[in-house]
Amino acid sequence: MSTSHHRAVRALCTAVAGLALLGPAAVVAMSEHNADRTLAQPCVNGVVPLNPYVVNCNLGPRPPKIRGSAPDAGAIIACRHDPVCLSYYVNNP
DSSP: OOHHHHHHHHHHHHHHHHHHHHHHHHHHHHOSTTTTTSSOOSSBSSOOTTOTTSOBSSSOOOOOOOTTSOOOHHHHHHTTTOHHHHHHHHHOO
């Protein structure tokens, strides 16, 4: 077989695999029955590691963020074991 034929087969297989992975997710997201579940919520039920900007439903309301001020509880929990993450959250907007 020629090299161009191998490339065409490889591209076709990649396209089919991509559709097989993304197709069911698109069908579920587009169905009317699941429309109420796919809407964005104002907060997350849990903590996203290394992302202190995510609003957590389990913690109290966040105070206004002021550069250099003490971090809130969500930032402390999300940035635990990583001082660079916490420093970035405190010192940057």
